[in-house]
Amino acid sequence: MSVTIREFAKDSLIPKGVLLYLNREGIIQDPLCREDHIGLQLLEKIWGRKEVLRPQMAKLSMKARVNFIRTADLPSKWERYAYTRFRNQEESKGLAMRTVVEEIEITFGFSLNKQQIERLYKIRNRAQVARHREKNIAEKQNEPLLQSANK
Structure with missing residues (x-):
């Protein structure tokens, strides 16, 4: 009996989006063949393990790692695009929601x-909160550790 990718995804640790990506890349077939099942069972055994993730993340620059982690829970490209757009906006300049929607x-x-x-409004708020927190941390790091009592 052959199992489709969507059927396999229902009971798998591996997200359906990853399975569909593997199919688009020609790594697995739809429906899955015997070899695909064996490979996916192996992948399920190591899925999400830090020992496997760490060396993969180490190949990225620190900036790329931080950006990747910030948007890891945003499932679609347009959501990640919007977050990055709002996150990187200059503080002195506004970025209209209509502009981002059109983009x-x-x-x-x-x-x-x-x-x-x-969803876009929530993403904008999340990006603004992250930018504000980062700004506060930077300001605190620039403050002297001990306040002088003789001011």
């Missing part, structure tokens, strides 16, 4: 629905 629609070729626009 996403042009870049990714689809119109955002109401639910996706609500």
